[in-house]
Amino acid sequence: MATATLVEEQRATDKTALITGSEAIAVACKLADVDVITAYPIRPYDTVMQYICKLVANGEMDCEYIVAEGEHSQFEIVKHACACGARVFCGSSGVGWMYAMEALTVTPALRIPMVAMVGNRALDDPGAFGVEHNDALTVRDLGWQLVWVDSAQEALDTALIAYRVSEDRRIFLPCAISCDGAFLTHSQALVKIPSQEKVNQFLPRYNRADLQLHPDNPITVAPQGNEDWVMEIRRQNYAAMERVSLVLKEAYADFDRIFGRSYGNPFFEEYETEDADIVLMGMGTLSTPVRVGIRKMRTEGKKVGFVRMRWFRPFAAADLAESLGRFKAVGVIDRDYSFGSPYMSGVLTTEVRSAMYSAPGPKPPVLGFIAGLGGREVTVPDVEKVAGAVYQAAEGKSQPLTQWIGLRE
Amino acid sequence: MATYIQVDPTQKLEPFKSVKKLPLEEYFTSGHRTCQGCESALVMKMMVKAAGPRSIILGSTGCMYVANTTYYSTSWVVPWMHTQLGSSGSAALGTSAALKVLMRKGKIKNEPINVIAFCGDGGGADMGVGAISATLTHAEYNSLILMYDNESYANTDIQLSGSTPWGANTTFSSPGKVKRIMHRRWKKNMAGMMAAGHPECKYVATICMSYGLHGMNAIRKALAIGGPTFIHSLDPCPKGWDYDPYLSHEMGELAVNSGVWPLYEVENQVLRLTGRTEQIAAGKIRRVPVRDYLLKQGRFAHFTNDDIDYFQDKVDEMWDKWLIPGVIPFRKDVEADPPALN
Numbered sequence: 001m002a003t004a005t006l007v008e009e010q011r012a013t014d015k016t017a018l019i020t021g022s023e024a025i026a027v028a029c030k031l032a033d034v035d036v037i038t039a040y041p042i043r044p045y046d047t048v049m050q051y052i053c054k055l056v057a058n059g060e061m062d063c064e065y066i067v068a069e070g071e072h073s074q075f076e077i078v079k080h081a082c083a084c085g086a087r088v089f090c091g092s093s094g095v096g097w098m099y100a101m102e103a104l105t106v107t108p109a110l111r112i113p114m115v116a117m118v119g120n121r122a123l124d125d126p127g128a129f130g131v132e133h134n135d136a137l138t139v140r141d142l143g144w145q146l147v148w149v150d151s152a153q154e155a156l157d158t159a160l161i162a163y164r165v166s167e168d169r170r171i172f173l174p175c176a177i178s179c180d181g182a183f184l185t186h187s188q189a190l191v192k193i194p195s196q197e198k199v200n201q202f203l204p205r206y207n208r209a210d211l212q213l214h215p216d217n218p219i220t221v222a223p224q225g226n227e228d229w230v231m232e233i234r235r236q237n238y239a240a241m242e243r244v245s246l247v248l249k250e251a252y253a254d255f256d257r258i259f260g261r262s263y264g265n266p267f268f269e270e271y272e273t274e275d276a277d278i279v280l281m282g283m284g285t286l287s288t289p290v291r292v293g294i295r296k297m298r299t300e301g302k303k304v305g306f307v308r309m310r311w312f313r314p315f316a317a318a319d320l321a322e323s324l325g326r327f328k329a330v331g332v333i334d335r336d337y338s339f340g341s342p343y344m345s346g347v348l349t350t351e352v353r354s355a356m357y358s359a360p361g362p363k364p365p366v367l368g369f370i371a372g373l374g375g376r377e378v379t380v381p382d383v384e385k386v387a388g389a390v391y392q393a394a395e396g397k398s399q400p401l402t403q404w405i406g407l408r409e
Numbered sequence: 410m411a412t413y414i415q416v417d418p419t420q421k422l423e424p425f426k427s428v429k430k431l432p433l434e435e436y437f438t439s440g441h442r443t444c445q446g447c448e449s450a451l452v453m454k455m456m457v458k459a460a461g462p463r464s465i466i467l468g469s470t471g472c473m474y475v476a477n478t479t480y481y482s483t484s485w486v487v488p489w490m491h492t493q494l495g496s497s498g499s500a501a502l503g504t505s506a507a508l509k510v511l512m513r514k515g516k517i518k519n520e521p522i523n524v525i526a527f528c529g530d531g532g533g534a535d536m537g538v539g540a541i542s543a544t545l546t547h548a549e550y551n552s553l554i555l556m557y558d559n560e561s562y563a564n565t566d567i568q569l570s571g572s573t574p575w576g577a578n579t580t581f582s583s584p585g586k587v588k589r590i591m592h593r594r595w596k597k598n599m600a601g602m603m604a605a606g607h608p609e610c611k612y613v614a615t616i617c618m619s620y621g622l623h624g625m626n627a628i629r630k631a632l633a634i635g636g637p638t639f640i641h642s643l644d645p646c647p648k649g650w651d652y653d654p655y656l657s658h659e660m661g662e663l664a665v666n667s668g669v670w671p672l673y674e675v676e677n678q679v680l681r682l683t684g685r686t687e688q689i690a691a692g693k694i695r696r697v698p699v700r701d702y703l704l705k706q707g708r709f710a711h712f713t714n715d716d717i718d719y720f721q722d723k724v725d726e727m728w729d730k731w732l733i734p735g736v737i738p739f740r741k742d743v744e745a746d747p748p749a750l751n
Contacts, residue, residue, distance in 0.1 A: 219489075220490075
């Protein structure tokens, strides 16, 4: 069978390495032959730039590697490089990402296909190095594609997919790849590193085409629009984001064909859901304790499943609502907060409820849980506690719509 | 000595010999909506005429973006891109880095292309000073950052910036019944700071387009010399300075001739006073009293004689006591405090 041959061939040509999530993205940058990269220190994302520095110093990568004087400049420099036709990479964490906020705002508006890594980190104050998702989530309304990965392999693969989709002329939108601080940025795992030939086959060269800033193409980029034109321009970005789903599916299908690794549904991953009564939901490395907890609960006869949201923007609302309609109740675990939001729930919970509201099918109750803030570990007993509350809701018993888990009493 | 910095070749841009020898081609043309008598618009026109067609221009937010560049009626013949208020340095750096790597990898034709990023005094001397400073340390990237200084946030409603002269009436420093002088900071010395603080930067200059040929040749030198460079242009602004638009040219001359705006260049670390400033320093012409300059502008209309004297004293100090007149405010000796005004 052709597929089997491909997988065998893949096993023969791919190298396997024990690397962290950050290093996996650095390797992806090398394989993607990125042209301009800007660095600025902040934990935990900065490890990716340390690896890139070594790749450049060792002659394994040819790019302009620029250490900026702040995150605002860091993102502005690559934004402008990308406007001239350079493939770019950048990244940040926590308040560093917030410091770059103005640049992050204009990047999708300018249709710049920048790929950035967010090493998710709690926002100050008080200072905390650990993971929270509020940093990356701040750009959710602006036209950034947002994806959360949960393993070093997925980080590498998703970076290649992100370049392919973002740089597609139908899209030209930036993409932020979120990696949970410490749990993924600093944790090593065995990663299959694809061959350069396969990457070249998967990822075409970035072609800025009609939007390239060059004396041979003397365009004026982003003149004042005002009420005359801004609404039409916003609508173009809307249309581009609307097209992402289609282009993403194409890219994942090609990824599977070329690299022999399938991610199934690109938008969210389901675990033990086939016969599940209730499901838990979450993003990023939360999947580790949740999967372990589910395996434990299954031995006790509790049919619990897990849906890991991978792509947050675009948000696969219809697909998700259809899938969640199969269960008796849903518990969404947010590693973020949204003070004053509807029912004081986290961001993901609010989005899931919003997706369910207009769905044609059944609408099970959706409970929100806030856990693991500031990098606090989400434990297996925490997961069991969440499942217990969701079971109560499934049985029609009243439950608070938002609960904090693992909080010191 | 080993070479650590790889600077790409630049365009050969010889100085223009006279106004009559200027090229006829314009690269900044109709379509803009700047005020009558706007000197900054003239700076744009001269800047890109000096640079020529193989140029990329980056414009940070300010008058020369908002009033200059309108959707469907751009005045730019060369490629132009907006950058954020504090991003002129980063825009120059990113554009130059992209050209360098794309040419090295053979992805675009290898040729010298001018990269110019401009900013106003708000975008440059206030918000963008950090990014400009950083770019001036990246010696391997060719670019020019031009700060057009009309001495206020003139597009947003004439608010004071770090580059607004002492005492000026702006919408954020309007005089009242109790406090006459609401703006008590002295103008930031941007060009001197850039020259003194960035030893790898090969060219820094001050210009005023009342002396057009001088200004254009400074721009050509800045682009041809290689690496990152900085030019600070003083631009009279009829709206912000409050004078009749027909006086713009004369106002620039007065700024230079009163010694308020010294013209100089620092080329490969060699400092030269230039134009009328050189003649003043050599004693060939006398400085015009600042009174003649200040009283022509409505923004100083609330000044008393004491205020004018204070302003004159500060300018005299700059000429007589600074280690390098008008450039670097270091003095030879520590002086006692002057007697208090009564």
